[in-house]
Amino acid sequence: MAEDLVLDTAIRDWVLIPLSVVMVLIGVLRYFVSKLIRSDQVPDIKIVKEGQVIIRARNLRAAANFIPAKSFRARRHYYSNEENGLLHVPKGQAQNPQAQMFSDPNMAMDMMKKNLSMIIPQTLTFAWVNFFFSGFVAAKIPFPLTQRFRAMLQNGIDLSTVDVSYVSSRSWYFLNLFGLRGLFSLILGEDNATDDAQRMMQMGGFGFDPTRSLGAEKDGLDIVQHDWALPKFEQRAVAVLKKLS
Amino acid sequence: MAVHEDSNPHKKKSSDALDEIPTFNVENMQNNTRVINYSRTFMSIIGGVIAGILGFTGLMGFIFYFLVMAITTVGLAAKTGFAVHSYFDSWNRIVLDGILGGLLSFVLFWTFAYDIVHIF
Numbered sequence: 001m002a003e004d005l006v007l008d009t010a011i012r013d014w015v016l017i018p019l020s021v022v023m024v025l026i027g028v029l030r031y032f033v034s035k036l037i038r039s040d041q042v043p044d045i046k047i048v049k050e051g052q053v054i055i056r057a058r059n060l061r062a063a064a065n066f067i068p069a070k071s072f073r074a075r076r077h078y079y080s081n082e083e084n085g086l087l088h089v090p091k092g093q094a095q096n097p098q099a100q101m102f103s104d105p106n107m108a109m110d111m112m113k114k115n116l117s118m119i120i121p122q123t124l125t126f127a128w129v130n131f132f133f134s135g136f137v138a139a140k141i142p143f144p145l146t147q148r149f150r151a152m153l154q155n156g157i158d159l160s161t162v163d164v165s166y167v168s169s170r171s172w173y174f175l176n177l178f179g180l181r182g183l184f185s186l187i188l189g190e191d192n193a194t195d196d197a198q199r200m201m202q203m204g205g206f207g208f209d210p211t212r213s214l215g216a217e218k219d220g221l222d223i224v225q226h227d228w229a230l231p232k233f234e235q236r237a238v239a240v241l242k243k244l245s
Numbered sequence: 246m247a248v249h250e251d252s253n254p255h256k257k258k259s260s261d262a263l264d265e266i267p268t269f270n271v272e273n274m275q276n277n278t279r280v281i282n283y284s285r286t287f288m289s290i291i292g293g294v295i296a297g298i299l300g301f302t303g304l305m306g307f308i309f310y311f312l313v314m315a316i317t318t319v320g321l322a323a324k325t326g327f328a329v330h331s332y333f334d335s336w337n338r339i340v341l342d343g344i345l346g347g348l349l350s351f352v353l354f355w356t357f358a359y360d361i362v363h364i365f
Contacts, residue, residue: 012365020357062271141352142302142359167356179353182286182346 005166007137015138015169019129023176024183026121031188034117038110050214053079053086057217065229072226080218087218126173130156133169141165269334277332281321282343288317289347290354297358310351314344 057079064072079087134156145153145164154162156170167175292313296306321339325332329339 007365009365012361016357016360139356139360140364141356142297142300142306144303175353175356179349182350183290186283186286186290 005137011138015133016172019133019169019172020176023180026125027180027184028188030117030121034114037113037117054213054217057087057221061221061224064224065227069226069228076221080221087214087221089214129170129173136169137162137166138169138172139167141167274333278338278342281339284317284321285343285347286350288313289351293351293354294358297355298362300359300363306355310348
């Protein structure tokens with residue numbers, strides 16, 4: 001445990017660097033492939049409508065203080081009255097998102113494509129790493145860790161005497177997998193397909209319920225405290241002009 | 246400090262005089278936040294490589310990381326002309342956003358550079 005291991009420079013040249021380069025290239029490849037197979041599905045008109053209504057209501061809420069109280073009340077009534085307000089969803093009309101999902105094969109297909117474009121390269125790379133590079137130490141992280149990390153960092157090596165900070169090649173693969181996300185967001189742009197966390201969120205929100213967001217927006221609109229800003233603007237203008245002179 | 250994107254001509258209008266009412270453009274603010282995230286990621290990668298080449302180990306490297314992040318914060322604040330509130334809604338955005346997110350990239354590139362330079 002005390003003495004340092006001596007690693008062969010061939011490991012650096014033929015494992016560490018190639019592995020990292022391959023991970024980067026595969027990330028780039030995956031980005032472009034998923035861009036290619038993404039299908040532009042025609043959005044459902046009802047969903048688009050609801051989305052637009054929500055955006056309009058949100059704008060109203062954000063800019064509420066810049067219109068007179070009467071106008072604000074009128075607009076709020078337009079959005080959230082209980083009979084035919086745009087944000088009001090009659091009970092029982094709420095659609096079950098699960099049922100909606102199964103009724104539209106395109107949606108499921110699209111999700112499967114997305115998933116496949118994520119899973120296949122990962123599986124292949126993992127198999128590749130496993131096949132070629134299994135069973136030896138490839139790197140050493142420059143900070144000490146406790147024994148608990150052994151399972152994580154020395155995946156594939158069954159030696160309990162090796163210092164925990166030595167990393168097996170398989171674990172180096174995992175480190176790359178997570179650590180390169182930042183690099184991808186730099187070289188591929190924000191909305192790259194490699195962002196797994198975002199993907200998870202999308203999947204979680206996949207069967208999202210538009211009626212629920214309508215209801216939430218309605219509640220938000222209902223509790224807005226209206227405070228018209230314009231009467232105070234003259235004083236503010238005076239203050240600004242005084243500051244200028 | 247060349248990473249503070251200049252491609253940001255339409256930042257949020259100054260709201261010095263309108264302190265009482267927050268007026269801001271959501272899209273511009275998202276853009277500003279994105280710029281911050283880019284800068285942080287970039288700095289964490291560069292910082293990782295530097296830390297690896299200099300051969301920092303253990304706690305020293307993490308101290309270096311937070312030092313780099315502090316420098317980034319100061320740089321971003323300087324970029325806004327120390328009028329943070331005309332670009333962001335609070336100081337937290339500029340001081341704290343993206344620090345933990347960059348840590349993983351930092352560790353990866355730190356390890357990578359350190360191994361290449363010092364281990365073999």
